[in-house]
Amino acid sequence: MFDSLSDRLEGIFAKVRNRGRLTERDVDEVSREIRLALLEADVNVRVVKAFIARVKERAVGQELSKALDPGQQFIKIVHDELVETLGGTTGKLTMSPKPPTVVMLAGLQGSGKTTAAGKLARLLKSQGLQPLLVGADLQRPAAVEQLRVLAGRVDVPFYSDASDPVTVARNAMAEAGRLGRNIVIVDTAGRLQIDSELMDELRAIDAAVQPQNTLLVVDAMTGQEAVNVAEAFNETVGLDGVILTKIDGDARGGAALSVKEVVGKPILFAGTGEKLDEFEPFHPDRMAGRILGMGDVLTLIEKVESTFEEEEKRRAEEMLQSGRITLEDFLEQMQQVKRMGPLQNVLGMLPGMPKEIRNAEIEDKEIAKIEAIIRSMTPDERRRPEVINGSRRLRISQGSGTSTSDVNNLLKQFKQVQQMMKGMPGAARKGKKGKKGKGPRLPVGGGLPGGIPGLTSR
Amino acid sequence: MDVRRRERCGQNDDDRQQVADGKRVVLAAADTFRAAAADQLALWAQRTGGEIVRSNQDGADPGSVVFDAMAAASSRHADLVLVDTAGRLHTKANLMEELKKLRRIVDRSPGACKEVLLVVDASTGQNGLVQAKQFADAVDVTGIVLTKLDGTAKGGIVLAIQSELGLPVKVVGVGEGVGDLIEFDPSEFASALFEGIDAG
Numbered sequence: 001m002f003d004s005l006s007d008r009l010e011g012i013f014a015k016v017r018n019r020g021r022l023t024e025r026d027v028d029e030v031s032r033e034i035r036l037a038l039l040e041a042d043v044n045v046r047v048v049k050a051f052i053a054r055v056k057e058r059a060v061g062q063e064l065s066k067a068l069d070p071g072q073q074f075i076k077i078v079h080d081e082l083v084e085t086l087g088g089t090t091g092k093l094t095m096s097p098k099p100p101t102v103v104m105l106a107g108l109q110g111s112g113k114t115t116a117a118g119k120l121a122r123l124l125k126s127q128g129l130q131p132l133l134v135g136a137d138l139q140r141p142a143a144v145e146q147l148r149v150l151a152g153r154v155d156v157p158f159y160s161d162a163s164d165p166v167t168v169a170r171n172a173m174a175e176a177g178r179l180g181r182n183i184v185i186v187d188t189a190g191r192l193q194i195d196s197e198l199m200d201e202l203r204a205i206d207a208a209v210q211p212q213n214t215l216l217v218v219d220a221m222t223g224q225e226a227v228n229v230a231e232a233f234n235e236t237v238g239l240d241g242v243i244l245t246k247i248d249g250d251a252r253g254g255a256a257l258s259v260k261e262v263v264g265k266p267i268l269f270a271g272t273g274e275k276l277d278e279f280e281p282f283h284p285d286r287m288a289g290r291i292l293g294m295g296d297v298l299t300l301i302e303k304v305e306s307t308f309e310e311e312e313k314r315r316a317e318e319m320l321q322s323g324r325i326t327l328e329d330f331l332e333q334m335q336q337v338k339r340m341g342p343l344q345n346v347l348g349m350l351p352g353m354p355k356e357i358r359n360a361e362i363e364d365k366e367i368a369k370i371e372a373i374i375r376s377m378t379p380d381e382r383r384r385p386e387v388i389n390g391s392r393r394l395r396i397s398q399g400s401g402t403s404t405s406d407v408n409n410l411l412k413q414f415k416q417v418q419q420m421m422k423g424m425p426g427a428a429r430k431g432k433k434g435k436k437g438k439g440p441r442l443p444v445g446g447g448l449p450g451g452i453p454g455l456t457s458r
Numbered sequence: 459m460d461v462r463r464r465e466r467c468g469q470n471d472d473d474r475q476q477v478a479d480g481k482r483v484v485l486a487a488a489d490t491f492r493a494a495a496a497d498q499l500a501l502w503a504q505r506t507g508g509e510i511v512r513s514n515q516d517g518a519d520p521g522s523v524v525f526d527a528m529a530a531a532s533s534r535h536a537d538l539v540l541v542d543t544a545g546r547l548h549t550k551a552n553l554m555e556e557l558k559k560l561r562r563i564v565d566r567s568p569g570a571c572k573e574v575l576l577v578v579d580a581s582t583g584q585n586g587l588v589q590a591k592q593f594a595d596a597v598d599v600t601g602i603v604l605t606k607l608d609g610t611a612k613g614g615i616v617l618a619i620q621s622e623l624g625l626p627v628k629v630v631g632v633g634e635g636v637g638d639l640i641e642f643d644p645s646e647f648a649s650a651l652f653e654g655i656d657a658g
Contacts, residue, residue, distance in 0.1 A: 115492075139634065143498070145493070222583055223614075
């Protein structure tokens with residue numbers, strides 16, 4: 001449906017790539033794309049504006065990291081800012097010094113309050129608390145019945161009566177005292193934030209039970225409207241936190257950011273599936289990647305940053321610029337890649353990889369084989385593979401426990417990589433002599449594409 | 459025999475059940491997943507004077523409910539069967555398969571005009587388009603029910619759905635009462651979209 005952000009940004013970044021510093025114009029150009037991405041993810045327009053302004057301030061003039069190209073670095077800034085904005089949650093409720101603690105759930109119809117109530121009860125119970133579920137939704141037909149069933153499934157006591165929502169809530173407090181329950185979860189009827197009658201009712205319930213935790217339940221696929229909803233509920237009852245539901249869909253969930261900006265309180269939990277145990281503390285970092293539509297790239301950026309040590313980066317750069325590669329480099333590259341985790345995952349994370357390679361089946365075993373072959377060569381053979389003749393080939397294959405045709409394959413593929421390296425932009429720049437601070441690209445990008453035996457495209 | 463059928467499917471909980479009609483109606487409670495969903499529909503049936511076909515237990519096979527409803531409808535000479543299905547995310551392949559199966563069951567029984575209406579919440583964002591596409595691919599959706607238009611949400615996503623997929627909005631939900639489902643009025647919708655926006 002939407003082009004992923006990474007695909008669209010690539011073009012822009014190609015331009016920025018060879019500079020040492022992000023200029024204001026680069027940042028402007030890239031922010032435009034980020035703005036679009038955020039809007040497509042349903043982040044509210046106003047929120048997007050404020051957010052972009054903050055990111056720009058942070059990004060302009062920033063020195064470029066040696067390990068990342070400017071584009072990647074910019075995304076990292078955006079991502080960090082997103083995590084910060086969304087973040088700081090541990091999924092903990094505020095506990096009342098004098099039990100019972102009260103949790104009240106509010107939100108639009110169909111946002112998932114009743115289900116969230118059941119799930120929350122289950123979670124709290126597993127943490128050793130004694131919840132009481134209260135059905136104060138007397139509006140929707142059979143809503144009370146639904147919660148009663150859920151209470152039965154999670155084996156938590158349940159209270160409701162046929163009076164009116166405010167009375168139910170008040171009675172429930174007495175019931176909690178009688179049963180010795182230390183946490184009360186009140187499920188309220190879904191309501192539109194402009195329904196003044198129902199909002200008054202919500203205020204009355206709020207006054208009756210004085211919840212320490214008034215939580216807004218928001219559907220992850222909510223659009224621009226999320227801001228209006230959050231504002232109105234916040235004004236009416238003063239929200240303490242948010243539960244984001246239905247994040248198992250493929251909505252990008254920009255609503256999370258909108259709501260967070262408006263309410264200023266943490267997103268505490270997220271509903272991740274239909275089953276009652278599919279409910280967990282909210283993870284700001286995962287959400288940030290998702291809103292940007294490029295989750296895994298960020299993980300890779302972090303991995304590259306931490307895996308490549310300075311010296312290796314320098315060498316990789318040199319190698320890329322000279323366009324020359326030896327089997328020793330080849331081996332080293334492979335070992336670096338291996339350190340980052342299973343090859344399949346790493347390749348999947350690279351935005352620039354052609355799809356065939358991204359989906360290719362790569363056997364880590366194959367890499368072990370290559371390693372063995374290269375390790376069975378003499379240093380001279382590694383540097384100048386062309387000296388390998390029939391008898392050397394036999395020795396290498398015997399030494400590495402492979403066959404001569406395996407050795408041949410490796411040599412053939414290595415030759416292809418070598419040729420490819422010569423065609424790379426790094427080689428073309430050779431004469432200009434790399435300026436200091438020239439942003440090296442991901443070093444792994446050089447050695448990998450097409451060069452790894454055992455790649456069978458699916 | 460001419461039985462009009464409507465299958466309603468949609469994302470979780472989008473007021474599918476409020477939808478009713480003036481004819482002799484059989485409601486099929488095919489949401490057997492959510493606790494007490496059938497009870498909820500039964501209450502709506504009571505309020506609207508429709509008949510309901512449901513299973514006695516939660517978690518029953520929705521296919522069997524639909525089948526029974528079809529049989530009941532033809533023996534009672536009903537004009538219209540409304541099938542309320544369980545809310546599902548379009549990313550859950552198995553649940554979408556289940557929906558296709560329900561559709562096949564409906565198709566097998568006699569009857570002419572069929573509607574498959576996707577229920578979309580007016581507050582839904584960009585994801586609504588993806589949802590509509592997936593549901594349309596699965597069960598040939600014929601139109602949209604846009605709910606909660608009485609809020610401040612304007613439901614602009616139906617514009618995208620209409621232009622990308624050609625699915626018209628058939629009815630809109632504007633409140634919680636039985637009578638709060640009304641015909642879609644495009645001009646009113648359009649002017650509401652731009653309410654509060656100054657020209658220029």
